[in-house]
Amino acid sequence: MNYSTIKKTAVAASLVAALGFAENAQAQTPTVFGGRSQYKTWSIGVQGGITTPNTILGGQNGFGQKVGYFQNKVGEYYGLTIRKQFSHLFGLELEGNRGKIKTYNHEMITASETANGAKSAITSVNWAASLNGVFQLGTVDFLRRENAVNFYAKVGLGVMAHNPVQYGTTDFTGNPVYNNEGQWGEEVFGDRTQTGDRDNRLTGFVPVGVGVKFKLSEVVALNLGYTMNFTDDNLLYGPVRYDGKQKFSNVYGGLEFTLGSRDKENLTFANPVATLYDELKDPSLRNEVEALKQRVSALEGTVDQLSKDSDGDGVSDKFDKCPGTPAGTVVDGSGCPIKFPEPQQLTNNTSAYYSPIQFEFDSSVLKTESYSTLDKLAKELKDNSSSVSLDGYASAEGTEAYNLTLSTDRANAVKQYLVNAGVSASSITASGYGEANPIASNSTEEGRVQNRRVEIKK
Incomplete structure (x- = not known):
């Protein structure tokens, strides 16, 4: 066995030792970071709340008046979410909602000051769907091993189908002065009820929101949030004096259920600080590392013993049957010299015989x-x-x-x-x-x- 064979044998032994350690470490210290596969990353949620036709950013409401003229009447809003968490900092969420947005005029202003003389409006959101990026902003107890509170922000892009209806009263009663199911054109601003067969308006919108999650268990979390929805529609509440893109907001609460094996941690509440501690300071892991160092040291000693070649003939001492051969001697696989014919004189005595x-x-x-x-x-x-x-x-x-x-x-x-x-x-x-x-x-x-x-x- 030559030195090359010894080296290959040693490398193979090192790999076997390393694999054995990795398997043992995985079994004894599952907290050590092993990639996204060691966490639960899918979740579904149910939520419900209220809507308002204004946002915390201020500005005019749907009817084009200052906030003091038209009051925000809350409407119901509810939906479902499906989320995939890609890291403890970011996830993608598919959100679906439906509900109503309401507003009414509490001042007795003339009909000429509002489109159609409307005093109130209800916009039915028959469905709204958006894809949101969810950014984990941090946790109030990040120094603990397990996070229980997590703040987040989200922004997305979606499509909604809605149907606005306007009334001449402030209590959403009586015959509508405008209904989205009516025909569009000049007569939409008349004083008679519009009728027709148009069911929904489709419009794009951008949801922007913030929220906080409270970990109730390894499976369930309480989710509270506020979202501003900026639409691409100036008729979200029907014909209005303020000809601009409309917006609304919703406040919600709900429960989120994490999917996956109970043996895995929820990536949403994963604590990188605790993981780092496990990798650097955890006593059980340090013991494993020290054990590995000792095994590597013993393996290196074995390799040195196997590769030691005192006479430099390319065959280690352990397998050399003829130790002490002079330097430069051609040897076989056992370290013994190979004998070649001695030089002889040729018949013409003019040149020597040369060994192969x-x-x-x-x-x-x-x-x-x-x-x-x-x-x-x-x-x-x-x-x-x-x-x-x-x-x-x-x-x-x-x-x-x-x-x-x-x-x-x-x-x-x-x-x-x-x-x-x-x-x-x-x-x-x-x-x-x-x-x-x-x-x-x-x-x-x-x-x-x-x-x-x-x-x-x-």
Whole structure:
């Protein structure tokens, strides 16, 4: 087993240890932040309240008079909400409502001062739907582990279907002097009741509001709020002297029910301060972290022991069967030297025999211990102006086609070294033969090491 294998084994062991810790920590400290999935994020609500044709921003009401002339008569307003909380700061809410908006004139002013001589009006909101962004503004007890009070603001965009009816009396009785079901045109300002088949007016509106939620339990919260609704309609209350976009507001209260597993916390009331405390200061988590440090330290000691290589031959001491081999010695997988034929003189006594140039598994990079042999060969070739053949080979791992390419690359690597040393490229022939002509058995690592070579022939 070489150092690369040891390192891979150590990394795998580290991953197993880390996964084991994560699973244990999740089971013992569920309060540690784990993303939105650990919270309940869906809720539904029911609400009811009253409406008024004015807002806290002031201004004129629907009939175009100052507030002192026309009084705000409250009307009923109720609806449903569905909300998705994306963080402890923001959520999206789908809201649907219906109800009535009422106003009347408490002063005895002449008919000419009001459209149709109307003294009161009721606008029936048959339905209103909006998509709102809800922004959590904070909590009055954010330093506690569990929040119980949460303030919010919301703004959205919606569509409403409404039907305004105006009366000549201040008590919303008698025949209407104007009904949205009538025909539109000049006669709408006449003194006779309008009739027709128009059921609703559709208009867009922008709800803007604030509110506060009180946590009653892990499932139920009390919701109180105030919303101003700015419409895109100047006939929200029927024909009026004030030709401007109309508005109304509603005050409401209701209950909100959180959906999801009882084992999860409601994200609406999640406390980031408490979560941060859990992650940094919680004793149980600190114990887990210390335990992990000890396990990592022990694992590092094991890795150091496995990777220790006293003689520098690339085989750790634990698996080295031949410790103390000299530096630069070519060894097999057990750390024992590989024996090569001793140099011999050729028959013409003009050049020496050169041992094959060895390569690592699946590599065509020259080893540093080959440099001295190649430098000696380069000097001989330059001095004698002789030529040389380089035959590259590979062991039997992999496909034959791949090994043929690998053996050619090994031969060319030797050739390039000689050319860089000043030998003429034309005097060097480099060829690759793949798995052919093995000098040892490919069934053992020792044999495969010998077969990964380039032979030098003169």
